[in-house]
Amino acid sequence: MSRRALPYRIPSEDVVQVDPWDLITDDGHIPMPEALPDWDYQMDLHLRRTVRIDQDRARSQTGLPPEAVLMLAVVWTATGSNLSGPAQHVRLTGSGSAAVSLDVRLRGSDLGGLLLVDTALLLAEHRSEGRPSSPRRAGSVLWSDRSALRLQGDAPQFPMAVIDFGRTSFPDGAAWHLQISGNLESATMGSLLLLVNERNTAVATAFENAGKPRDIDRIVLSAVYADTARTMIEHALSLDEFVDGAEFPAESLGETLTALFDQLFPGRSISDMRLRRHQSPSLFASEMQEAVKIFEVSR
Structure with a gap:
């Protein structure tokens, strides 16, 4: 004490x-x-x-x-x-x-x-x-x-909700949707929301079992993690104020996106990855797959 x-x-x-x-x-x-x-x-x-x-x-x-x-x-x-x-x-x-x-x-x-x-x-x-x-x-x-x-490990963590996409403007058959709002100085917890479609039983069940996932649940969660990480990085690279050396408030969306970028692309510059995404989007997509270690169920 x-x-x-x-x-x-x-x-x-x-x-x-x-x-x-x-x-x-x-x-x-x-x-x-x-x-x-x-x-x-x-x-x-x-x-x-x-x-x-x-x-x-x-x-x-x-x-x-x-x-x-x-x-x-x-x-x-x-x-x-x-x-x-x-x-x-x-x-x-x-x-x-x-x-x-x-x-x-x-x-x-x-x-x-x-x-x-x-x-x-x-x-x-x-x-x-x-x-x-x-x-x-x-x-x-x-x-x-x-x-x-x-409580937070390597993966980005933010609120999520399981809803019926049939009652929303989202496609009925989509499995999940990541909402990103606010500017880079906004609080992360108020800027990110992962929505899971309850109609997709494989994904909804995987999140229900997230505490003790089966192998199939780990594969599904890996796919969700890969896609949400890609969405977050692409959102960050689309913003002019997201640049090398920029500083953002603690617990802000900018700090979260910077931390995710540094985790996925250590030693790479934001300007380099922005140029890669613009000039060769297919290669950028493959590098994202490598960075998030998609389908490595032992994560």
């Missing part, structure tokens, strides 16, 4: 003991890793840990009376979606040692990028009386802990 200079007393570090987060899967549970390279927005996350709190010492060391109500809270933040929210909270009104089981479920559609999971011991209710050095405001942080999980 990092120590911060606060205008009130906080308990010693050993007042709260925490187990590492576990990632709960269909096959059981594993310690939460540093990264999930195969994660996608269809994959919800289930996390679990136990926190042990010496309530008596937590109150006495902060100058709080025995009846002061404490709270253990979990809050999540996802850098890729720029979203955050409460995950769980447990009120503590007893005495002695308390073992609290935290069980957190997060929707994959809300996540992306780096997932930060903060666990904190708080003062649950405002106190109008007490020692000058003791916490008084509801929500005062007495202890905190942060864990991080990187």
Whole structure:
């Protein structure tokens, strides 16, 4: 736990003991890793840990009376979606040692990028009386802990939705469509949307099984990845402001497209690939296939 200079007393570090987060899967549970390279927005996350709190010492060391109500809270933040929210909270009104089981479920559609999971011991209710050095405001942080999980692997990640193309302007028989909107400084999460046609059962099923894909699902997902990467690169090369050395805001569409270009074509210049696409589109298409490693199901 990092120590911060606060205008009130906080308990010693050993007042709260925490187990590492576990990632709960269909096959059981594993310690939460540093990264999930195969994660996608269809994959919800289930996390679990136990926190042990010496309530008596937590109150006495902060100058709080025995009846002061404490709270253990979990809050999540996802850098890729720029979203955050409460995950769980447990009120503590007893005495002695308390073992609290935290069980957190997060929707994959809300996540992306780096997932930060903060666990904190708080003062649950405002106190109008007490020692000058003791916490008084509801929500005062007495202890905190942060864990991080990187969710984005090599593939570009952005929101997706499964819809019936028959009710849209898209061709009924198309399998997917990538929407790109906004300028290069727009937030990535608001600029990209992958739409999957529910009428195409092979593609819709592949995304349903993305957490544990079969070989056929991996082939389908490889094709979708290759096509979306091609669409994104061609969109980038069509924009005059997408040039070598350009800088874009963090989490912006420009930053995402630049990162994808550098990943697919390391050592190549944007001007060179723009010229290749203009002069020899068929060769450019073949180089894209090589860059995305299409149909290499071991990705």
